[in-house]
Amino acid sequence: MNEADHCLAAAPLTAAIEALVAAGGSTPEEAGLVARNLVGANLAGHDSHGIGMIPRYVESLLEGGLRINRAPIVRLDSGSMLVLDGDWGYGQAIGQRAMQMAIERAKQHGNCILGLSNTHHIGRIGHWAEQAIAAGLVSIHFVNVLTRPIVAPWGGRDARFGTNPFCVGIPFPPEAPVMLDMATSGIAQGKARVAFNKGEPLEAGLMIDSSGEPTTDPRYAVVPPYGALLPVGEHKGSGIALICELLGGALAGGHTWHQPHQGQKQVLNGMLAILVDPNALGTADNLREQTMAFIDWVRQSPPAGGIDHLRLAGDAEREHRAWRLAHGVPVDANTWRDILAAAGKLGLDPQSIDRIARAA
Template identity: 55%
Template sequence: MSHTVPAAHLRAHVAAVLRAAGSAADEAETVATNLVLANLSGHDSHGVGMLPRYVDAVLEGGLQPNTGVTVVLDTGVLLTLDGQRGYGQVVGKQAMALGIARAKAHGSCIMTLANAHHLGRIGHFAEMAVAEGLVSLHFVNVLSRPVVAPFGGADGRYGTNPCCIGIPLAGSGDFILDFATSLAAQGKMRVAHNEGRRVAPGILIDEQGQPTTDPGVVVVPQGNGLFGALLAFGEHKGYGLAVACELLGGALTGSGTWHRPTDPNVRAVVNGMLTILISPAHLGTQASSFEAEAVAFVDWLKAGPVASGFDAVQIAGDPERAARVQREADGITLDERTWQEIVASGHKVGVSLPDQ
């Protein structure tokens, strides 16, 4: 059984739960809108299915409602920021607004954000930058239960550590490359587990370090209390990028890296993010080459023959734009288990959600 809910109704339901969990109305609306946008974009892993974990994190004290970003250092082109364990959708948006303003004034900005609770879909922040004509690069680490095995390793030692690059394309859909450095995002394993699906071979190892297609090995403790792990994409290459994200997003930002035993009862997810923003206009290449050459290359890619099994050649960002149009019209479909988890999270803070 599944539930299909109009986006507007889902935003209202999520915001009601967040308000009951302690958020002011504007914060609840910001977080709810961001989560639903992830679902609309086709990324259910970063959507409203995260709400139960957020409520648990608030109740345990690891997530602080109504907390804003603080400026630790501001030299104009360098920003050191602290999210104070506030909602990542809020402090991340505040941080990006500061960084975008600096890049538009000075031509570039290097910004570190430490101690943000789960930032959600990093592509959202790249979209903020490209909307202002800026190139953006993001390197993020994840302090939670380590769910990804190092190349050559047999248990989880770090997080899914996303990397994101946004490039504005004049008169065309912008390039938004946003991916976990694991073969799949942890949230996608949660969705698959809730739907009762197996996943493709080669993504997971079980708690004994052996290959498995059961996503539950990284969602719930196994019989011995241990978890399995995701693998990095591209073997040593994805692993190397994940380590770079940990060092840049965690160590360089001051947010911290993972090197301690796991407490499976902790629900908070803490992110550090290094963001680099570049203004093509200030570089002097925007009018002379950047806009024309970027669009010409994308047009060249899409003009080629389409391979069997595909409808078209696409670039990063195209699938999300198409999904938003479809899901805004048709509604967002949630599996029964995910919906019941959302309903249960509401009950924890005194909110009864309607049956869908």
């Protein structure tokens, strides 16, 4: 961290973000859901999907692309199948309610297929898998992103996809769950924003510039002229991004992206989520026993050179959470400046937000 950067404790930081979101007109319940979700992403180590999204949300709100205090609109409800429209509402609130409905259905029927469309940015997808895990459910999430395309298809020279995340959560009580939660680009777009704000280059092989040539400069993901992030795993990640677009966008009842971007700040997500109750499937004991045996087997692999210890999907987030809950959330100076400026755009005194965030 630079000297100008901040390290803020989670509780007062959450209170500050809650006050800021409430100033946009959200009910206390919605402001709380948004703030806890965003700070939760920071705690998990995903600053890309944490409080750094606030300036974008405020711009989207002021443009009319983000609507406050919305509830999911039910397009279809046939028991184990739900199709919901998020009505451009805060994804953190709509996502929570949509998942709660899907969890209730999965508990009742053994499974639920949830199609969710037209929801403003739903943040870290692992948050939704964690909600299902807390209810003892396995969940699989395919998500597309409707905003300026930022990822090139494998073999292409410009951006055609969003960072289309894919996520699977598997409960494994009393042990920690297994959770794969990944963008299908080499890095999430917000990670380029974080690097840009910190003035740091990206690793090689993650981006192309506006001419389609390789670059390590994150500016090409943040300010025009734009380049593109590259898909993770070459043609394979590109293929998964395509599937996320078609399942999360089209099958879920929403849209795919297929037009030039008009500069709007709105970012919508579509999500197809499949929830399965292992008890209803009759395989809960087998899932637990086989997961234990397999994880034990995999963890015995000797760490490769330069690796302190082997990690499985979900470990990194737990390690970050433990550290940041104990030591605070690092927030770089540029990100904090932009958040305080966003507070000003909502008519707040930015210093009041700063004071709440630093309260002991």
